Amino acid sequence: MVQRFGSALNLNVHFHMLLLDGVFVEDGDTVRWVKVPAPTTQEVQQLVTDLARTIETWLDTQGYGSDDPCDEDDDANGALLAASVAGRTALGTRAGAKVRRLQRATTRPFRLPPLCGEAHGYNLHAAVVIGRGNREGLERLCRYVLRPPLARTRLQRRGDGLLVLTLRKPYANGTTDFLFSEVELAQRLAALVPPARKNSVSYHGVLAPRHRFRNQVIPEPPAHTEERTRLTKKPRGRSRWHAWADLLWRVFEVEGLACACGGRLVLHAIVQPPATLYVLDSLRRSANRNARAPPMAS
Numbered sequence: 001m002v003q004r005f006g007s008a009l010n011l012n013v014h015f016h017m018l019l020l021d022g023v024f025v026e027d028g029d030t031v032r033w034v035k036v037p038a039p040t041t042q043e044v045q046q047l048v049t050d051l052a053r054t055i056e057t058w059l060d061t062q063g064y065g066s067d068d069p070c071d072e073d074d075d076a077n078g079a080l081l082a083a084s085v086a087g088r089t090a091l092g093t094r095a096g097a098k099v100r101r102l103q104r105a106t107t108r109p110f111r112l113p114p115l116c117g118e119a120h121g122y123n124l125h126a127a128v129v130i131g132r133g134n135r136e137g138l139e140r141l142c143r144y145v146l147r148p149p150l151a152r153t154r155l156q157r158r159g160d161g162l163l164v165l166t167l168r169k170p171y172a173n174g175t176t177d178f179l180f181s182e183v184e185l186a187q188r189l190a191a192l193v194p195p196a197r198k199n200s201v202s203y204h205g206v207l208a209p210r211h212r213f214r215n216q217v218i219p220e221p222p223a224h225t226e227e228r229t230r231l232t233k234k235p236r237g238r239s240r241w242h243a244w245a246d247l248l249w250r251v252f253e254v255e256g257l258a259c260a261c262g263g264r265l266v267l268h269a270i271v272q273p274p275a276t277l278y279v280l281d282s283l284r285r286s287a288n289r290n291a292r293a294p295p296m297a298s
Helices: 041-061 076-086 135-145 182-191 244-252 275-290
Strands: 002-005 011-015 022-027 030-035 100-103 116-119 122-125 155-157 163-166 175-180
Touching: 011 076, 041 116, 041 122, 076 182, 163 182, 175 182
Parallel strands: none
Antiparallel strands: 002 011, 022 030, 100 175, 116 122, 155 163, 163 175
């Protein structure tokens, strides 16, 4: 999963990867699972060092080395991206200025936790492990990997009109909040929009879509205990599409079929175009007929 944002809504491209703690070994026409030992902190540090050297060497061959000239984009997108990486404002009256922040008077030393490494601006965190059979923990980790860049609870408006973005955890230098105007916040969000027609989620190895052993290692999804009607032209039969109410609950934990009476709504029929247009037009005309004019002043 390619993530483009940091906790301060800055452009910070990094990868969230879910890795198997073992390998599938080919055994005739089937595969068998072989668990590998957990890495050490020294091995993680060596891996980061090797990755940094390999990536920087490749960037040099592509013309993106530290000594190569930087080509400026003609549109504003390049300016937004560059300013977001540098922690500055791109446009407006504060163009070029650093993003305003709130800091505590005290700071704390930064220390890498175990199973983490850092080298030449690259870092790797490999300390999160999900135990066997912990499906709930795996789902929480997947939700974290796929999380959006901003939670509304972290954004508040001050009395002077500035927007305050509160960090989930204070920085080592004491930074707790960032301050944005509405235009500055819009600039930050615009820089986080991913490129068009580029996949953000990829699967590799035996989990790749076309791997010949993928069907043997991917478990079948559990069957529904109750019959569900899908809002499609073919509501019955095998399908990858799930009912919208199920997806609404899975993503937002909102019961879309809850009724005000405390019961649950039941789907009786599916109205598809062009009949849908006639139904909506009938509802509109009915609402206009039942609308009452305001009372006349005496």
